[in-house]
Amino acid sequence: MSERLLTLEDMQKHVGTEAKPHVLHVEKELVRRFVDAVHDPNPLWTDEEYAKGTRHGGTIVPPQIFSAIMTIARCSPDTGKIPIPVAEAPLPRENVLEGEETWEFFTPLRVGDVITSRTKLTDVKRREGRLGEMFILVYEAETVNQRGELIARSTNTIVNY
């Protein structure tokens, strides 16, 4: 294996690479672990009695759970491995910081849904920043439920240095 560091030109060949679709069963315990970790007591997420009286007719999953799901969708259970959105495309450097993200929400997510996310590397840039040489990688994802309804669309930028 070559010791040469990957360049911007090397990385541009990987733009368009798509991760294997990620399937997630949205279980009650997933939601509980999320709201416990955030300390978010909103009864719309977990209290069926309360939620029945709302226009949703039952609990919905907090849309912001996508901030957690995006990481879960990155199959990297090994210690020491950095969770990256598209494991099929390499990272040119060793360290990762989260840069920026956008989520658009469509059909509300419900417990019991089985969702599929498709994520693609859509852009790579290189620049000098406070941490020295940095690569900016942009990933886009779309998530649908078991009926094919669009749940969320997201864009995620990471800083690799």
Place this chain on the structure above:
Amino acid sequence: MAQKVYYEDVTEGQELPTLTKHPTRRQLVMWAGASEDYYEIHYDTEFARKNRLDDVIVHGRLKAAFLGQLVTDWIGPAGTLKKMSCRYKGTDPADEDMRIRGKVTSKRVEGDEHLVDLDIWTERPDGTTTTQGTAIVALPSRGA
């Protein structure tokens, strides 16, 4: 929890009720479990230092979840969070207060939707903004 906010009640420049958090290392570990983000910069001081950080830092996405909580608390069960963006501008150490804040920047009716644009951000105790974002929500209308 009855609906507290309607489109007609909202004014530009209005601030959302501030949410105060104090993410401890324990909470970061809970987030690591919930999100399966086991990157060591969030719980291993030595590892964080090797990554040119002073100590462990709060996960960016935990801050995004806090921003989501700020907004969904405010819009209530009849509101809809349609879009949320955030940029992680600075790092936050564990075990200090974090204020999660928001402000109305504009409101508009599009089709049958009553939309409100928000600036949302997180602050350290010295007032430094470490996460800067925006959100679009739909609110119920008293006329509807």
